[in-house]
Amino acid sequence: MFLRLAGLPRRIKILLMLFSDLVLLPLALWSSVALRMGTLSPDVASYIWLFFVVPFVTIPIFIRIGLYRAVIRYLDDKIIYTVFYGVTLSVLLLTAVIVMGRVSSIPRSSLIIYWIIAIAYIASSRFLARGLMRSLERFEDRRQPVAIYGAGRAGLQTALALMSGPEFRPVAFFDDNPEVQGTNVVGIRVFDPMEAIDVMKAKECRQLLIAMPSASRTRRKEIIQKFEREGVILKTLPGMGELVDGRVRIEDIREVGVEDLLGRDPVPPFEDLIKSCIRDKVVLVTGAGGSIGSELCRQIILNTPRKLILLEQAEFALYKIEQDILKHRINFEVVPILGDVLNSDHMEKLISRYGVQTVYHAAAYKHVPLVESNVIAGVMNNVFGTLAASRAAIKGNVETFVLISTDKAVRPTNVMGASKRLSELVLQGLAQDRKCSTRFCMVRFGNVLGSSGSVVPLFKEQIRNGGPVTVTHPEVTRYFMTIPEAAQLVLQAGSMGKGGDVFVLDMGESVKILDLAKKMIELSGLEVRDSVTGSGDISIEFTGLRPGEKLYEELLIGSNVSWTAHPRIMTASENCLEWDTLNKQLDELKNACLSGDDRVVRAILKALVPEYVQG
Template sequence: MTEALLSFSRHHKMALLMLLDTLLLPLALWSAVLLRLGGVWDPKLNPFWWIFLVLPLWVMPIFIKLGLYRAVLKYVDDKLVTTVFSGVSLAVLLLMAVIMMAGITPFPRTSIIIFWVFAMAYIGASRFVLRGLIRRIDAHDAPRLPVLIYGAGHAGVQLMLALQAGREYRPLAFVDDNPQLWRRTFRGVAVHAPAELPLLIDEFAPKAILLAMPSVGRSRQRNILQALEAHHIPIKSLPGMADLVSGKASYDQLREIDIEDLLGRDPVPPRVDLLSANIGGKVVLVTGAGGSIGSELCRQIAALSPKHLLLFELSEFALYSIHQELRQLAPTLAITPLLGSVTDYDRLLSVMTGFKVETVYHAAAYKHVPMVEHNPVAGILNNAFGTQTCAQAAQAAGLATFVLISTDKAVRPTNVMGATKRLAELCLQALSDAGSRTRFVMVRFGNVLGSSGSVVPLFKQQIAAGGPVTLTHPDITRYFMTIPEAAQLVIQAGAMGEGGDVFVLDMGEPVKIIDLARRLVHLSGLEVKDTQQPNGDIEIRCTGLRPGEKLYEELLIGDNTLPTPHTRILRAQEHCLPLGELQAHMSRLKLACDELDAEQAFMLMQEVVQEFKPAAQTADWLVAASREDVAG
């Protein structure tokens, strides 16, 4: 029966509610008169019994006008009381007017006040009783997952209310660090101290812990996650406060724990003058615009009011994707998608002169270490000669600023990818040292979370598939930074250089990859399978270092750094080669690449990039790489 009622259409449900009120209103007036007269008044002996029947005729239009029947019963809240109060009060005033105009003098006047109370109680209580009935039916029909909410502030309470109205989760208790909130209850959900968390887990067996503290800093979130990690229960989190306030996300849109939450790195507010210096009102070109770093640069540049944004990309699909996204983000901005290769000098020069480009952010590069190790000639042509070609075109077109996105792997490289990026730096340093009108700036940083080749998405996929989680070595460590922070710092660093500068971003503390893998497993509610836990869920397996891979990454070749106006940006003092000497090396290297001689190109790279010390595994790939390049 109840399921049939719930399946009624919206209009049928409204009609049933109106019928219910048509019965409740006369009942409220009858109850009021009986209570006033002690049950001795008989309307059959009185000619004014019709007042009970006509009462709904003017009350129902009032309720309809106030929107009482537009509210969805399952989601009615305290605002309903205000609506019922207003409607019943107007009904009482009209009832008094009808009694006075009809001259119903025997009608007990004080019963009108009692009717006001009874009508409020009958109409209001009927809604809350129906709401409770509907929610019970929903809970019975769709069992919800029991959860705990960490954080009993405004966000936590809003999350609890959203979950109680939904059908997926059932909040059982709050956990909060604030002693003033302990033992309080919100809609029947009590607040407990963090020390009671093990007891709550034993009592309720929650399927997840929901972190509802969107306004706290990442370092504080990291400490909380470290404390929760030991319980091996899946953890989800609310979106950030900025997204909640802007309306981009709602309180019931829970997300998986992001890796930046685990790192606990609080962002530094950007300097607006540095952000807009090379962008505001200028024509800006981004190469590799469809890549992970390039696309984020485009998003942030679009928000800084450039005159024109040019997207230069070799991949048609990547270019289409970022162009469509930017059209939504900045519909009034002039954005031009351009297909082309960074090794095509004529195409680049035509674009730069034709659009009168003023600033270039050069993000186009092959950066997946094993992939470039297998294809060294392709990596050299794209990363080193592509950068040189772009820089020469920028110089010929008279551009003001050229910013190269470099990498920590360019420091004492052990792989071809790192060596090509260091060679790209040397090309810009030589051009700047020779005296160039274009200001060449290099920005060097480590791994960015979520970029192509990042371990984090791979780990999550492996955990979801039941494992094993694979990493190359138990001692391998890496620096990490989020893509938005990296792009923001790149833009600011690009505004500070005088020419030939190598800037290094403060990447924080290095992270052991195996610790990162363990934490991701634990925060997914699973146990690592090892010798201590042979019955665990996910095995972590070390496969051995890949060709050219280093255990530890560095950001500086030497120890000479200078501070800058930004606390997270340092200026490195690196050696460079004279332009003539570098050009001689580049000519021989280009000849080897044109002949697809990977072994010769590899040897020449060691000559020009003096810090290049290839790993032992790299030599084993040279012959195979030569064959692959020739086949290609």
């Protein structure tokens, strides 16, 4: 019977609550008179009609103030204020009826007693109904229990969203604020985080949702570290900037990512730097469909260029980034161009036709093993693509040309790194010409999280498939930065360039890839398999360093580095080649590429980049 009651349509449930009020309101009036008279059988014959008037006076007020719109199972303590307001208005109207009806036989003080009892009866009926509904839900609820860290606004909205869904059932809140600990939020108890592990075990809950979108990365990291070895599956909400109008949706919830483990808060952008090369200018992004290129485009549109040109050789990647940009309400033109930076004539015509003022050159082959086995394609795209784009920029009087470089260009052990270092040397050589009006600069940084070819999505897929997680070497380390932060710093560094500058982004502390793999397994609620005992869920296997791969990466060739006005951007002073010498050897390198001689290409690379040591 009770299960049928829980499954009734909402309209029927509202009618049932209305019927209960029809009974409770006259009962409250009778109780108040009985208490005032001190007898269980007071004489009410002379004003019996008032017991019929009370519900017809009060229920319209309840309807008007929205008491019947509240969803019973999600009622919170605020319902008391609604009941208080409604009953108070009804008492005032009832008093007016008694005065105008000249009812002298009813004790006036019983109205005060009625006011108190009516509030108690109506509020209690709601809370009893809520308790019954939730008990029935728990009786047959097969949803997964989840705890929520953060009992603030985001936590409340998240709990309500989860409670109305078919997958998860919130069972506990944890909050650092002592004032809310021990209270109930939408019927869910708020606990001290120090009790979190015991509470979750008692409630058989293995999932924790961090609902603190405004918390710093440092604070998130502290919370994550508290739970990462406890077999708890951690999930989180995005930052406040990603939540629209403060509304939390189920699809906003994501697994805890590596960016939450970095523990480093991004520095707010310097608006004057980020806008100087973009605002009201024609901007070209090469490799616009790639990981960095697409994020550069997303950051650029926030700063209202006059026109944004997207150059990409992969059709689907170009289509995807164009559609992504057009989702935003923009008041400038977006021009998608299918093309190759190696096509010099196309680049010159493109820059001349649209009057390009700023170029962000992100087009490159970056996957180390693939470039190592495709030497000529890598050198052609990375070196001569940069050369073609930069010469077209000079010819088209482009104001600023920014090359996206990599930490693998520092003392490279692979063709990809050597080709990117040579690309830097090309721009440094071109910048030596005093007649050149184009400002060239390079921005060098390490790995970005979630980029194509990154270990993070690979590890996620391997964990999802039950393992093993493959790590090349137990001691390998890498620098990591989020894609949005990297793109934002690139835009700011580009504004600082004077000509031939090499900017290096502060990547923070390097991360041991083995530790990263272990943390990702633990954050998935699983255990790393012990190689000796065989206990655990996911094993880690070492595959050996790939061709051209280093144990660790560096960001600086020498020690001559100085800080800029931005706390995350440094500038390096490094040796470069005379343009006349470099230009001749570039011709030799191109001829070697066209003839298909990998050995000669590597030899010329070695001559031009002395730090290059084949791994």
